[in-house]
Amino acid sequence: MTGDRGNDAAEGAEDTRAASSGSTVRTGDHDGEDEQRPPLPPRPSLLQIDLATAPSASPKRPSLQAKPTTAISSVDIQTLSFPDGTRGTFSTPASRSVSESVSVSGASGGQSTPSRKGRNGSEFDDATSLMSYAPTLRANGDLASLLDEELSSQSPAWKLLSSQAESVNPFEKVDYEALSLVNFDHEFDEIEAVDQKGGNEEEVLLQWKSKLKHYLILSSAGKPIYSRHGDQNLINGYIGIIQTIISFFQGAKDPLMGFTAGKTRFVVSTDGPLYFVAISRLGESDAQLRAQLEALYMQILSTLTLPTLMQLFTNRPNTDLRRPLEGTETLLSSLADTFTRGSPSALLSALECLKIRKSQRHVINNTLLKARTEKLLYGLIVAGGRLVSVVRPKRHSLHPSDLQLIFNMLFEAGSVKAGGGENWIPVCLPGFNNRGYLYMYRPSTAHSTSREDEIAILLISADKESFFELKQMRDDVVKQLEKNGSMDIIKTAVREGRPSTTDVVPGTQLKHFLYKSRANVQFAMPSFLPHFGSLLARRRLMTLYHNLHASTHAKHSHLKVLHCVNRDSVSLAWTTPVFEFYCIAGPNASRSALAQGANKVVQWMKREEERVFIIGGAVF
Amino acid sequence: MAEATAPKPSSSVKLVLLGEAAVGKSSLVLRFVNNDFQENKEPTIGAAFLTQKCNLPTRTIKFEIWDTAGQERFASLAPMYYRNAQSALVVYDLTKPTSLIKAKHWVAELQRQASPGIVIALVGNKLDLTNEPSSSSNALGEDGDGEAADGEDADGDARKVSTAEAKSYAEEEGLLFFETSAKLGTNVTEVFTAIANAIPETSLKGARGPGAASGTTGRAEDQSRVNLTGPRDNASKEGCAC
Numbered sequence: 001m002t003g004d005r006g007n008d009a010a011e012g013a014e015d016t017r018a019a020s021s022g023s024t025v026r027t028g029d030h031d032g033e034d035e036q037r038p039p040l041p042p043r044p045s046l047l048q049i050d051l052a053t054a055p056s057a058s059p060k061r062p063s064l065q066a067k068p069t070t071a072i073s074s075v076d077i078q079t080l081s082f083p084d085g086t087r088g089t090f091s092t093p094a095s096r097s098v099s100e101s102v103s104v105s106g107a108s109g110g111q112s113t114p115s116r117k118g119r120n121g122s123e124f125d126d127a128t129s130l131m132s133y134a135p136t137l138r139a140n141g142d143l144a145s146l147l148d149e150e151l152s153s154q155s156p157a158w159k160l161l162s163s164q165a166e167s168v169n170p171f172e173k174v175d176y177e178a179l180s181l182v183n184f185d186h187e188f189d190e191i192e193a194v195d196q197k198g199g200n201e202e203e204v205l206l207q208w209k210s211k212l213k214h215y216l217i218l219s220s221a222g223k224p225i226y227s228r229h230g231d232q233n234l235i236n237g238y239i240g241i242i243q244t245i246i247s248f249f250q251g252a253k254d255p256l257m258g259f260t261a262g263k264t265r266f267v268v269s270t271d272g273p274l275y276f277v278a279i280s281r282l283g284e285s286d287a288q289l290r291a292q293l294e295a296l297y298m299q300i301l302s303t304l305t306l307p308t309l310m311q312l313f314t315n316r317p318n319t320d321l322r323r324p325l326e327g328t329e330t331l332l333s334s335l336a337d338t339f340t341r342g343s344p345s346a347l348l349s350a351l352e353c354l355k356i357r358k359s360q361r362h363v364i365n366n367t368l369l370k371a372r373t374e375k376l377l378y379g380l381i382v383a384g385g386r387l388v389s390v391v392r393p394k395r396h397s398l399h400p401s402d403l404q405l406i407f408n409m410l411f412e413a414g415s416v417k418a419g420g421g422e423n424w425i426p427v428c429l430p431g432f433n434n435r436g437y438l439y440m441y442r443p444s445t446a447h448s449t450s451r452e453d454e455i456a457i458l459l460i461s462a463d464k465e466s467f468f469e470l471k472q473m474r475d476d477v478v479k480q481l482e483k484n485g486s487m488d489i490i491k492t493a494v495r496e497g498r499p500s501t502t503d504v505v506p507g508t509q510l511k512h513f514l515y516k517s518r519a520n521v522q523f524a525m526p527s528f529l530p531h532f533g534s535l536l537a538r539r540r541l542m543t544l545y546h547n548l549h550a551s552t553h554a555k556h557s558h559l560k561v562l563h564c565v566n567r568d569s570v571s572l573a574w575t576t577p578v579f580e581f582y583c584i585a586g587p588n589a590s591r592s593a594l595a596q597g598a599n600k601v602v603q604w605m606k607r608e609e610e611r612v613f614i615i616g617g618a619v620f
Numbered sequence: 621m622a623e624a625t626a627p628k629p630s631s632s633v634k635l636v637l638l639g640e641a642a643v644g645k646s647s648l649v650l651r652f653v654n655n656d657f658q659e660n661k662e663p664t665i666g667a668a669f670l671t672q673k674c675n676l677p678t679r680t681i682k683f684e685i686w687d688t689a690g691q692e693r694f695a696s697l698a699p700m701y702y703r704n705a706q707s708a709l710v711v712y713d714l715t716k717p718t719s720l721i722k723a724k725h726w727v728a729e730l731q732r733q734a735s736p737g738i739v740i741a742l743v744g745n746k747l748d749l750t751n752e753p754s755s756s757s758n759a760l761g762e763d764g765d766g767e768a769a770d771g772e773d774a775d776g777d778a779r780k781v782s783t784a785e786a787k788s789y790a791e792e793e794g795l796l797f798f799e800t801s802a803k804l805g806t807n808v809t810e811v812f813t814a815i816a817n818a819i820p821e822t823s824l825k826g827a828r829g830p831g832a833a834s835g836t837t838g839r840a841e842d843q844s845r846v847n848l849t850g851p852r853d854n855a856s857k858e859g860c861a862c
Contacts, residue, residue, distance in 0.1 A: 426697060
């Protein structure tokens, strides 16, 4: 695995030589054809390219269209720095050795290596995505030669083999790194209760320890509140230890944030009277684990509201919070399991929408607006776990974390679903207001068989007496949607499911991607099938995304593009002010193919933006 | 509407289920409405609203059932559901004595604050966990059953609340009394039929809609919104596809 700052970087030795000469530009796609490539045409001079704009240059070289994404301006080169703190340009031998060592450590550690990239000229990348700049090429060339050293350390036979097997899918081979996930299929199995008569305690403890992920919630007084795995008898001792450790540092006015034991990362977060601990062997970053703990805290607030929580602990610091939270363990667990399985939505803190035509969404929005009752605060149409439409007051948007809570309650946890009937659910949405309850009307789900084909109209009001009004509105909306054909459109869109990567970009080698639109706080992705259908494959994909995300979101990171080569996959992360993009391809896909695919996806997103995302929504 | 074609007069009755968490309120309703049972049902959040018709010889009762969540934190919402209810099902778990205490609290609260004349049924659920044959503890079971049950503990009988104890309390307070098993379906329909029969004719309103507004005093007063939307409500429900 290695960090790389040029998607234009070459695979073969010829490319490297040509590029590093600083006077040529590569043409053509180099998917496995490196050996036979004809001599490269001369590269335009630096000066020319600096002055050239993307559109003016592109017609000359249509073959370059897919390769500008990592363009680095000369200004950026001056600020390039490595994670180890060294700075400099890539043309010096010193930096060359540095980057090489980075590559090596990355390969052995199996972690994505954050390598610094210069800022992209985003106006070009986003708008035209057409052109490389000369400085980029130069830098890439140097980097490519570095990469080449590593590549050639593999045997020529290996290279030959890999060039013939472009179509290998990610994670096809069992990787030694994946051995840590060997028990992942059992991650969600129940742990047996400790038998009072003893005997099985050791076995139960082993089961408990074999879990890759634990979440513990306790009060600052040391009372256990929640544990994902293990019953009270099992965890009480550990709760005591953790409370002691946290309190020790708390007392020293130097709060404990986290620590590592072997391959296990412990992250601690304190919210008022509550301690949250995440214990993970899945390799998430501290920030990501902290976000997960925050979501658990939000779930607790959503049950109790902040004033109630504070009041409970102000009155009695040693309150046992399990009683007030009674019945919500399943909500906490389903949330926790969502994180353990790996959720793109949680990772990106963004929502996923159902892709329909803009005009169709417009009709649905208007239907909602027309049927709106005075008591309505938020209205949502959710189909197949994705958002179809939102109706909301002008001054309030819907916070992704609140929506995550709602989705978790309605679709992940079985509670509301099982009983049938219509539900009237008091819920605090902390992103909206953590001090009081809202009331959510949830229609009967008797007709739908699974989350996937369910079309739910959720209506939220601040008035707890407005059940029948919202029920009426919902009935009106359903009737209207049936009448104007929207219901069929939604059903069709749900049935079609997410597109595959090849639907988005025909012939691409990308196997999966995530695209987050920052402005809309929404994301889009292709289907997990066929490559990531299993629990394990999906977890490995999500781990990769978590690594890419962590690298691009590290504090003080100016990383904009990250290219990762792994034994069993290659991947790319690309962030701009407009979007975040992550993608993965099989281990033998070339960098250029990856970059080309990325560009195509981004272009597609731009074209389809108003279908893929809800822009604005229905506002009243 | 189905009721419109029926020759018998039809009326709506608001019914609320109250009781401690995990005693089987939702399971009773599920059995009554769908004749179904789910093991390890997740707890209800907030409240669920369901309807089911109950055919009596002389009339049809349409139950509008509010199945409330039993957790302590939802208790403050209960008045919203029992206000103007014509009937209530207060449920306890006959393997858990504390749940009967909670049930008594609910009964007291209903008598104090709900509409006067509300029909309350006390229901001991989870009869399947006892050893006695279910037929012996039929509706308003014989006094003898309770004593017998106490003696059966040794055989792994999970019963902790005797029939006699609960029954005598129910008689004192003037409640209907049943022991049920939502799992096996024992006595479930009987509870609802008995409630339907016990609702005084005078407190029934006619068919839903206009009739509802002229119904019981309580109903007309608070839920005018409901009444306004009532007729359309029914129609759209039948046309609803999701």
